[in-house]
Amino acid sequence: MIGVFYPAPAAQAGILVLAAVRRSVTRTQANVLSRATLGTNGAPAVAFAVAAPDAWGEALAAWLEAGAKKLVVFGRLPRALAQKLGCAERSWPQQFEAATRSAPAASRQWAQSAASVVYTAQAAALGGRTWRRSFERFDFTDEWNNLGYGALRADGSIWAVREPIDVPDAARLASVEIDDERCFSYAALFDLPNASVLWFNRDVGPCDSFEWRLVENFLSGHRAGALPCQPVVSEIPAGYDAAITSRLDCDEDVESARPLWQTYQRLGVPFSLAIHTSNLHDDTHYAMLREFAGASATALLSHTATHAPNWGGSYEAALNEGAESAQRIADVVGERVRYAVSPFHQSPDYALQALADVGYAGCVGGIIRNDPEFLIARGGTLANMPEGFIGHSQQTMLHGDCMLADGDPIAVFKEAFDLAFETNTLFGYLDHPFSPRYQYGWPTEEERIGVHEQLIAWIRARARRPLFLDENAALDFLVTKSACKIVNDGAQFRFVAPEVAASTLPFAVDYRGERIAAGTEGFAR
Structure with missing residues (x-):
């Protein structure tokens, strides 16, 4: 069992970390x-x-020395622990907060902050x-980061880097750099004779980024011959090496989704x-919608009634x-939807609570601009939400506005998939049907179709066994994963699937450097 320790003033971060670990x-x-x-x-x-405050430092250091241990530290390294690990204090760079911010992205370009986190080969x-990941990055105005991760801040919040310290070279996993000049350390791996410590310089760690995979690998396999390991349930179903889901958000039209649907078929x-149901006041969309609902390998989700910002601004409006x-x-x-997609990807807590109370089983959202709590590295149960309701972050927006004007137009989208593929992340991307008013930066339907074909071809070339899922199947898998249990009976771990499951996809467990198809048999501790 993993213990999560945090003092009362850090409860906001601690609760988010607990939820991330449990996912x-x-x-x-x-x-x-x-x-x-x-x-x-x-x-x-x-x-x-x-x-952890300085007052906890000696207790953590003593605990590390009492047998084989693994410790993950998010945020401050207490002074006694920092001294034990050979860390040195540094000063904050001048104009640091300004360096962490990005200008908005111009059309067909991306923008990023001067400050970045840069990993070493030791990762x-x-x-x-x-x-290399920027503190803040935009691919569309000041809203979307198509590479999927959240923002690192310098504002004293739980999303901020916590302290300017440096670690020994042998332990350094990543540094904060400004315009390619190294300033201080961001992540480190300290290997002691009978323990290992993984540290991230942020109270919530990398819970909103592909970097969470480093935490999972630390828990499940690092120094497996000498230190305890914790099984991790993979976000990729057993027998596959990638999982992908995509959708069109029908903000202004439904019927115009037909050409792209035919391509995917x-x-x-x-x-x-x-489906944004204001469209359904026009019955010209009914034929397409009914045909789509009756076809195989399709999924319908709600995209709200009026596409109101922040779900209308209150629990009652969201309800x-x-x-x-x-x-x-x-x-x-004649079909009741089970999942919702947030308008503008805005997913405030009251809206999620309202969706759960209406009877939805989950929500798709996540965007770097707002609601950082919903940008989660792993899909599943959210902090402060009931079991059985899940979230999934899908920030990669495949729009004509986001095709690069220079070089490979879809280089960012290839990188987005590559990051998901390397880190065992269920990859989700989105587009929109055309409308008489707006075409989302696509010059023609033919060009849009060609880009979708190119991305799918890239995915199939990178992965040996990719699994393409409709959104319902993907979210059903996450709902079921959230109900699974790892049980430690003292001699071995066992994987226990829920008796009633929304998904029949098989699960895999990462443990001691191996991927194990989850079954009824146990696996040794």
Whole structure:
């Protein structure tokens, strides 16, 4: 079992970290524990320390020395622990906050902050590589980051880097750089004789980024011969090496989705539509919608009743948006939708609570501009939300406005998939049908279709066994994954699937450097 430790002032970050850990190891294998637990025989062998104060430093150092241990530290390294690990204080760079911000992206270009996190070759020890990720990045105005990760801040919030310290070269996984000049450390891996410590310089760690895979690999396989390991349930179903889902958000039209749907049918790729039900006041869309609902390898989702910003601004408005949309779609196609897509990808807490109360099983959203809590590296149960309701972040927007004017037009989208592929992340991307008013930067339907074909061809060339899923199938898998349990009976771990499951896709578990098809048999600790 993993212990998650945080002081009361850090509860906001601690709760988000607990949810992130549980999305990887299941809810049965991570719990919040009191500081006193560190000094008892019941102390866990694997722990997270979130925003730990200096007063906890000696207790954490002593716990590390009491047998084989793994510790993940998010945020400040308490002074005693920092000294034990050989860290040195540095000063904040001048004009640091300004360097963490990006200008908006111009059409067919991307923009990023001067400040970046740059990984070293040592990240390979945890399955990473020499990644470079900006503190803030935009691919469309000041809204979307098509590479999928969230923003690192310098504002003192839980999303900010916490302190300017440097770690020994041998431990450094990543540094903060400004215009290619190294300033201080961002991530480190300290290997001690009987313990290992993984540190990220942020209270919530990389819970909103592909970098979360480093945490999973640390837990599941690092120094497997000497230190405890924790099974991680993969976001990729067993037997596959990639999982992909995509959709069109029907903001202004439905019928014009037909040409792209026909293309996906020809390519043998499932297709999904999120329906903004103001469109359904016009019955010219009914034939397409009913034909689509009756076809195979398709999925319908709600895209709200009126596409109101922030779901209308209140719980009551969001409740009405979700209920009216679900009922309207059911009236037209005779099928009740189970999942929603947030308008503008805005997903405030009250809207998620309203959707759960209406009866939805989950929501798709996530965008770098707002609601950072919903940008999650792994899909699944959200902090402060009931079991059975899940979220999935899908920030990659395949629009003509985002095709690069120079070089390979779809280079960003290839990189987005590559990051997901390398980090065992369920990859989601979106587009919109054309409307009489707006074509989302696409000159023609033919050019748009050609780009979709190119991205699918890239995915099929990169992955040996990619699994393309419609949105319902993808989210059903995440709902089922969230209900799975890893059970530790003292001698071995066992994977326990829910008795009633929304998905029949098989699960895989990463453990001690191997991927194991999850079954009824146990696997040794």
